Amino acid sequence: QGEKRALREELDRVALPREVVAASPAMRAIFQEMVPLVARQDTTVLVRGETGTGKEVIARRIHALSRRAERPFLAVNCGALPEGLVESALFGHERGAFTGAAGRHLGLFERASGGTLLLDEVGELPRAAQAKLLRVLQEGEIERVGGEGPVRVSVRVIAATHRPLEAMVASTAFRDDLYYRLQVFPIVVPPLRERPEDLEPLTRVIVEKVAAGFGRTPPRVSAEVVARLRAHDWPGNVRELENVIERSMVMSTGDELVLSAPFTPAPRAKGRVMTYREATQRCIEEALRASGGKIYGEGGAAAALGLKPTTLQSKMRKLGIRREGGEEG
Incomplete structure (x- = not known):
């Protein structure tokens, strides 16, 4: 029995799910080494990285490989969370605990009993809630708002943040004792711009996912499209890529993916950032190319840019932009 379990764990470690992309060395290290290692324990994990880098994907993978895999995975x-309801949402409340509390409410910690709770953007918790979270991590118990005693819980906590927690500790915005409790096993997720090897396989996975949702055949992703995607810095990371692909697939009706405006990747600046005028001009020109010079109506450049046609024409005149055919506006 022990050998079978060990074999299954090894297969799970090597064979990543289709939706998990780890082509870059950094992501391979996370998914094939760090995640399987920490999943075997109930250690608290702190996943750090910019917004949209896929921190929840990592948390879900840890849960899937853990002994808690058959129990709930909840994320918040x-x-x-509204500041006045943070403690109620996390730890629950008793009837009459506050105005509107008509009955007992189980918080996320009790609802995730036996499983895993992802506390995304943990740096946003108010100080009072931080103290209660520390108690959960230290004692394994919570107290509902308005409750008369502690309630035992068995929950694996994974926290995630894009905030500089060390600076927040220094400014007393974040408790130092909670920081050290969360920092037991840190995983740092690099931004998409630092792992270009992941861009093409990520794009294909997203295209397939969106196509399935639309009930259509996935369009082909050309080398030109991949090159344009690689020219972008992706400040919004994977989340931004998902938005760009979905918007492009709404606009693409053929067999090949066509990137739609207002997506306008520019070459990475080396010592110089584009001016607002240059960026605006590039954006408008790309929208006009995508619409074949059409401004008005559905499929026109104005609609793609979210502008009134008259506003777009005014900007074109100021920037000296002409449509195909040589006519302004």
Whole structure:
């Protein structure tokens, strides 16, 4: 039995799911070495990286390879919780705990019982909630708002953040004792611009996923499209790539993916950043090319840019941009 389990764990470690892309050395190290290693333990994990880099994908993979895999995986964006309801959302409340509390409410920690809870953007938690989170990590128990005693919970906590927690600790915005509790096993996810090897396989996975949702055959991704994608710095990381691909597939009706405006990747600046005028001109010109010079109506450049046609024409005149055929506006 032990040998079978070991074999299954080894196969899981090597064979990544289709939606997990790890072509770059950095992501291979995360998914094939760090994730399988920490998944075997109940250690608290802190996943760090820019917004949109795929921190939740890593958390889900840790859960899938853990002994808690058959139990719930819940995720919450701490920054999206109303400040007055953070503790209720995480730890629950009793009837009458506050105005509107008509009955007992189980918080995320109790609902994730036996499983894993991802606390995304953990740096956004208010200080009072930080103290209660520390108690969960230290004692394995929570107390509902308005409750009369502790409640035992067994939950694996994975925290994620894009914030500089060290600076927040220095400014007392984040508790130092909680920081050290979360920092037991840190995983740093590099931004997409630092792992270009992942861009093409990520694009193909996203295209297939979006196509399945649209109920259509995935369009072909040409070498030209890949080259244009690689010319972009992706400040929004994988999330931005997903948005660009989905928008492009809405506009692409043929067998080949056509990148739609307002996506206008520019060569990476080396010592010089484009001016606002240059960026605006590039954006408008790309939209006009994509629309074949059409400004008005559905499929026109104005609609693609989210502008009124008259506003677009005014900008074109100021920038000296002409449509195909040599006519302004």
